[in-house]
Amino acid sequence: xxxxxxxxxxxxxxAGAMNxxxxxxxxxxxxxxxxxxTSLAVLYLLLGAEFLAIAQIIVYAGAIxxxxxxxxxxxxxxxEERTLGSRAGKMIGFPAVxxxxxxxxxxxxxxxxxxxxxxxxxxxxxEDLSRVLFHELLLPFEVTSVLILVAxxxxxALARAGSGERRVSK
Amino acid sequence: MIPIxxxxxxxxxxxxxxxxxxxxxxxxITVFMSIELMLNGVNLSFVAFAHQWHLVKGQxxxxxxxxxxxAEAAVGLAIIIAVFRARSTLAVDRIDLMKL
Numbered sequence: 330x331x332x333x334x335x336x337x338x339x340x341x342x343x344a345g346a347m348n349x350x351x352x353x354x355x356x357x358x359x360x361x362x363x364x365x366x367t368s369l370a371v372l373y374l375l376l377g378a379e380f381l382a383i384a385q386i387i388v389y390a391g392a393i394x395x396x397x398x399x400x401x402x403x404x405x406x407x408x409e410e411r412t413l414g415s416r417a418g419k420m421i422g423f424p425a426v427x428x429x430x431x432x433x434x435x436x437x438x439x440x441x442x443x444x445x446x447x448x449x450x451x452x453x454x455x456e457d458l459s460r461v462l463f464h465e466l467l468l469p470f471e472v473t474s475v476l477i478l479v480a481x482x483x484x485x486a487l488a489r490a491g492s493g494e495r496r497v498s499k
Numbered sequence: 500m501i502p503i504x505x506x507x508x509x510x511x512x513x514x515x516x517x518x519x520x521x522x523x524x525x526x527x528i529t530v531f532m533s534i535e536l537m538l539n540g541v542n543l544s545f546v547a548f549a550h551q552w553h554l555v556k557g558q559x560x561x562x563x564x565x566x567x568x569x570a571e572a573a574v575g576l577a578i579i580i581a582v583f584r585a586r587s588t589l590a591v592d593r594i595d596l597m598k599l
Contacts, residue, residue, distance in 0.1 A: 347516065372506070373543075376546050389539070397531075404580065418522045426518050444502075446500070469563065476570055480569075487578055
């Protein structure tokens with residue numbers, strides 16, 4: 330059961346990520362990213378992280394992807410032009426990524442004492458999570474709330490009508 | 500019973516697909532989506548290691564990564580809107596004002 334779930338959703342995850350790269354229209358890429366994030370939520374659930382699975386769906390697949398699709402539609406982003414792009418990026422980038430993936434894969438496969446996951450493992454309840462979050466890590470939590478506030482102000486200041494254009498023309 | 504290394508391999512594959520997307524995509528929004536893909540790949544390995552050592556703090560780190568990703572998405576998309584307003588294009592090849 331666990332194996333079937335893992336294979337199905339890992340396959341969906343990789344297929345969505347590949348589709349993100351192959352599609353030329355941004356809206357198709359955004360929708361395949363939703364597929365990736367939703368199947369990652371199932372994988373989190375298999376790993377016993379129930380709160381993160383729900384947060385993944387609400388925050389990532391919900392809020393962030395709505396923001397992305399909204400911007401794609403707002404800017405009326407058309408089909409991507411196939412240009413040569415940066416040749417250096419392709420010539421150095423692809424071998425570098427392949428080598429990187431190979432190194433990580435060998436390190437992971439050679440690691441000895443990695444355990445295994447079973448469906449019967451205890452799940453981390455939201456209560457455990459919040460107990461650690463609000464007792465030991467209260468200060469970082471409050472700092473992230475300030476970060477969110479700054480991000481809201483920055484987004485409003487940047488996206489305000491005529492903030493870019495007018496300064497260029499003057 | 501699934502070895503935890505499978506989850507780690509999946510996370511590495513997602514990260515590398517994100518890097519490839521960052522390199523080959525020519526649309527500003529899609530490049531940004533590739534960054535989100537990389538963040539998700541890293542999150543998966545955090546959750547896998549949190550399960551491996553039965554530590555809750557690994558999952559809390561993922562929570563913080565999500566918060567930072569949300570903030571980054573808001574500011575980044577605002578920057579994309581500002582760039583589009585100034586240059587009326589989303590192709591990264593045409594946004595070359597600071598290139599030599």
